[in-house]
Amino acid sequence: MSEAPSLTPSGGARAGSRAPRGGSLSKLAGFAAFVALFVQACHGVHARPQDLISGVHGMADILSRAMPPDLGQFVPSLEPIVETIDLAVFGTVLGVVLAFPLALLAASNVSPARPLYYFARAIIGVTRSVPDLVWALLFVTAVGLGPFPGALALGVHSIGMLGRLFSEVIEDMDMGPVEALTLTGASRLQVFTHAVVPGVLPTLLGISLYRFDENLRSSLVLGFVGAGGIGFMLLTAMNLFQYQTVSYLLIVTFVLVALAERGSAFLRSRVQ
Amino acid sequence: MSAMQPGMAEPIGFRPATLPDAGARAPGNASAGFGARLAVRNLVMRYPNGHTALDGVSLSVGAGEMVVILGSNGCGKSTLMKCVVGLNRPSGGSVEVAGRDLAALRGGALRAARLPVALISQHANLVKRRSVLANVCTGALGRHRSLATTLGRVPKSEIEPARGFLDEVGLLHLAPQRAGTLSGGQAQRVAVARALAQRPQVVLADEPVASLDPEAADDVMRLLRRLATDDGLAVVAVLHQPDLAARYADRLVGMRGGRVEFDERASAVGAQRIANLYVAAAR
Numbered sequence: 001m002s003e004a005p006s007l008t009p010s011g012g013a014r015a016g017s018r019a020p021r022g023g024s025l026s027k028l029a030g031f032a033a034f035v036a037l038f039v040q041a042c043h044g045v046h047a048r049p050q051d052l053i054s055g056v057h058g059m060a061d062i063l064s065r066a067m068p069p070d071l072g073q074f075v076p077s078l079e080p081i082v083e084t085i086d087l088a089v090f091g092t093v094l095g096v097v098l099a100f101p102l103a104l105l106a107a108s109n110v111s112p113a114r115p116l117y118y119f120a121r122a123i124i125g126v127t128r129s130v131p132d133l134v135w136a137l138l139f140v141t142a143v144g145l146g147p148f149p150g151a152l153a154l155g156v157h158s159i160g161m162l163g164r165l166f167s168e169v170i171e172d173m174d175m176g177p178v179e180a181l182t183l184t185g186a187s188r189l190q191v192f193t194h195a196v197v198p199g200v201l202p203t204l205l206g207i208s209l210y211r212f213d214e215n216l217r218s219s220l221v222l223g224f225v226g227a228g229g230i231g232f233m234l235l236t237a238m239n240l241f242q243y244q245t246v247s248y249l250l251i252v253t254f255v256l257v258a259l260a261e262r263g264s265a266f267l268r269s270r271v272q
Numbered sequence: 273m274s275a276m277q278p279g280m281a282e283p284i285g286f287r288p289a290t291l292p293d294a295g296a297r298a299p300g301n302a303s304a305g306f307g308a309r310l311a312v313r314n315l316v317m318r319y320p321n322g323h324t325a326l327d328g329v330s331l332s333v334g335a336g337e338m339v340v341i342l343g344s345n346g347c348g349k350s351t352l353m354k355c356v357v358g359l360n361r362p363s364g365g366s367v368e369v370a371g372r373d374l375a376a377l378r379g380g381a382l383r384a385a386r387l388p389v390a391l392i393s394q395h396a397n398l399v400k401r402r403s404v405l406a407n408v409c410t411g412a413l414g415r416h417r418s419l420a421t422t423l424g425r426v427p428k429s430e431i432e433p434a435r436g437f438l439d440e441v442g443l444l445h446l447a448p449q450r451a452g453t454l455s456g457g458q459a460q461r462v463a464v465a466r467a468l469a470q471r472p473q474v475v476l477a478d479e480p481v482a483s484l485d486p487e488a489a490d491d492v493m494r495l496l497r498r499l500a501t502d503d504g505l506a507v508v509a510v511l512h513q514p515d516l517a518a519r520y521a522d523r524l525v526g527m528r529g530g531r532v533e534f535d536e537r538a539s540a541v542g543a544q545r546i547a548n549l550y551v552a553a554a555r
Contacts, residue, residue, distance in 0.1 A: 176397030180463075183357055184470050185387045185414020193424035194410050198401045 066247035073248050077233060081252060083147050084229035087219035088260075090151040092212040095158020099124075100204070102159065103166030110170060110178075110196060124167070128160025136222045150227025154215045161214075165207050166200075173199045209264040216260045220253055230256075308332040308368075309506035310356065310389075310474045315365035315375075317351050317530075325351040326362070327530040331508075333474070338500040338507040340517035340538075343527035344550050349510040352527075353478045356508075357391050358382045369474055387414050390467035394479040396459035400452030404443065404462050407451050408434040411469030430469060437465040441495055457488025464495050475499055477509040481516065489513070493520045514546045 105111050105120035132153045139149030177195040186194065223231015230249055237245040310333040317326035326348045333339050341349050354360040356367050358374050367374045372385045390411070398407045409426035412434075416427040438444045441461040446454065454462065460480060467475055477496055481489035493509075497520045500507040511517045517524055517538070524541045526533040526549045534545060 174397075174400075176393070176395055177399045179359075180391075180393065180397035180466070181410055181413065183359070183386070183391050184411050184466070185383050186410070187383075187413075187417060187422070189422045190413045190417075193422060194402075194413065195399055197424060198399050202401065 062243060065241075066243035068244065069248035069251055070242070070244035071248060073245050077230070077249065077252060080223075080228070080230045080233045081256065084216065084219050084223075084231070084256065087147055087151050087154060087222070087227070087229055088212055088216040091154025091158055091215045091219070092208060094151070094155030095162050095211060095215075096208045098155075098159045099162035099166055102163045103170055104192075106163060106167040107170035109173075109175060110192075120163070120167075124160050124163035126160070127156050128164055130157070130160075132157035132218050133221065133225060136225050136227045140226050145226040145228075147228030150219060150222040150229065153222060153227065154218060157218075158211055158215060162207065162211055166204055169200050169203045169207070170196070206268040209267050213257075213260045213264040217257055220257075309335050309370070310508065311366075311368040312352070312356065313366045313368070315352065315355060315367065316363045317348070317355055317360060318363040325530050326355065326365075328365070329527075329530070329532055331525060331532070331535065333506040333508055335473070335506055336500050336504045337522050338497055338509070338520060339523045339525055340521035341508065341510045341525045341527060342512075342514060342517055342546060342549060343533075347527045347549070348530040349527055350478055351530075353391065353476050353508075353510060356474075356476060357389055358386050383414070387470065388473040390470045390472035390475050392460070392463050392467050392475065392477040392480050394482045396454075396456075396463040398451040398454075398459055398462060398466075400450065402451060403447065404438065404449050404451050404454070405431065405434055405447040407462055408437055408465045408469050411466035412471070414470065434465070434469055437468040438462070440468065441465045455488070457484050457491055460484060460488070460492050461495060464492070464499075468499070472505060474506045474508070477507070479510050479512065482512065489516065496520070514543070517546075 102120045102124060105116045106124055108117060111117040111120070135153035135156050136150050139152045143149050143152070173196070177199060178191055181191045181195045219227075219229050220231045220234075223229045223233070224235050226232065230253060234246060234249045234253075237243075237249060310331070312329060312331040315326050315329040316324070318324045329348065329352060331339070331352075341352070343349050351360060355362045355375070356369075358377070362375050365375065369385070370388045374382060374385055374389075377385050398404075399410070402410075406426050409430045412427055412430040413421055416430070418427070421427055435444060435447060438447055441464050443458060443461055443465070446458065446462075451459065451462065463480075475496070480496070481492050484492065493516050496507050496509060499505045500522075509517075509521070518541075521538045523535065524538050524546070525535045526541070526546065528549055533549060534541060
């Protein structure tokens with residue numbers, strides 16, 4: 001077997017043997033940095049494992065009081081369940097409808113003008129960086145308690161999340177068909193509907209379905225700040241120490257989220 | 273069949289490939305005997321960094337004539353193509369198609385004036401999720417600016433002609449199939465059908481067989497040859513395969529350093545002169 005040629009004019013063998021050692025050192029340094037970061041995080045969150053052990057009795061007490069789940073809450077919970085699904089549907093549709101045009105402006109390869117590009121990027125940045133829970137608090141202050149502020153919060157946050165993902169999909173698309181249709185004399189709008197939309201639509205639909213799944217989970221949490229749905233019912237039950245109702249609602253939540261996950265995964269596989 | 277004119281709706285009928293003796297049939301100069309469909313005069317393309325990609329290129333291609341441009345990478349072949357279709361704006365000279373100088377036009381006027389020029393690229397650039405037939409129909413979008421076509425519908429009046437074009441490239445049986453399922457050679461033939469749907473007078477092919485196997489490359493070249501011979505189109509192809517060029521072209525144009533080295537009948541250009549184009553570049 002012939003020896004691999006050295007890439008250096010002289011001392012290739014030495015250089016070759018040094019490289020792995022250097023690599024190991026940098027890996028070791030990286031691992032040490034990671035451990036240091038984690039230790040700092042433990043200190044920052046005041047992590048006390050002993051509290052978990054001493055708190056086992058309290059948790060066991062709550063679990064025993066939560067059993068069996070109160071199935072009698074089935075009928076009263078139907079309306080909040082529908083409300084939760086409605087929150088996710090409204091938020092997702094609002095997000096998709098507003099995110100799509102914004103994404104077109106925010107995608108560097110199809111954006112019609114630079115100022116519009118920066119404008120769209122700014123809106124996407126703001127709506128995305130503020131969490132939906134904070135948006136919900138703001139909308140509760142503006143329009144009062146109920147599902148509407150929650151739906152608005154999900155919609156506005158979805159604009160940012162979807163806008164970012166949509167624009168990345170558009171930027172990554174194959175520009176060949178766009179150029180080909182442009183050269184046939186097609187107008188900008190025709191190029192958009194005949195080349196851009198068919199090229200990216202399946203991916204955008206997949207992302208939108210995934211967003212619905214996310215919004216359904218978020219809508220459960222939004223109920224805690226007065227935005228309706230199962231979350232609000234769950235908060236009320238906890239405040240009234242009705243742990244059997246709480247356990248029932250947690251089971252409902254699990255079933256809803258699992259169904260949404262399976263449903264959106266199935267639909268995503270169909271549109272690809 | 274006589275040369276297609278813009279606006280004509282009838283499909284080009286399929287005829288079996290009967291290649292003429294290209295060299296014997298070809299004239300020495302496009303403008304003599306054919307009447308130039310494409311006339312490039314003294315074209316100069318200079319980039320802002322000072323690099324001159326085209327340095328006074330002149331070329332004339334007549335109806336029913338097929339010209340192949342040869343040359344090494346960076347010699348200006350593709351830049352010439354881009355200038356002809358208006359993708360690049362030349363620094364000087366003129367590009368005359370159907371009596372209009374494309375180099376002097378901008379915006380909507382340029383879009384309208386370049387309708388008679390179709391470009392087939394190295395990659396077919398089909399919309400993969402749409403059917404083969406729909407892809408062919410998109411070639412006619414420039415002549416259909418209705419609300420329906422703006423909303424993504426294909427022009428109904430173009431469906432039958434598009435089927436005829438698919439028949440001409442031998443792929444009518446694949447009309448309902450998704451374009452993404454085609455092989456490279458099939459996709460390139462669909463790109464030719466899409467170009468025909470544009471009803472061009474001039475067809476440009478920029479390395480149309482670069483990513484095809486020899487058999488598929490031969491099919492595409494035979495098809496381009498037929499567009500010139502049977503349909504009277506002016507065909508200009510950029511190739512890196514001198515053997516294919518010699519077999520199918522009427523005229524060979526050799527380019528080096530942004531200039532035309534030779535522009536002669538295919539039968540008059542020896543292998544050594546072609547080889548010199550590449551050897552000189554390698555030095």
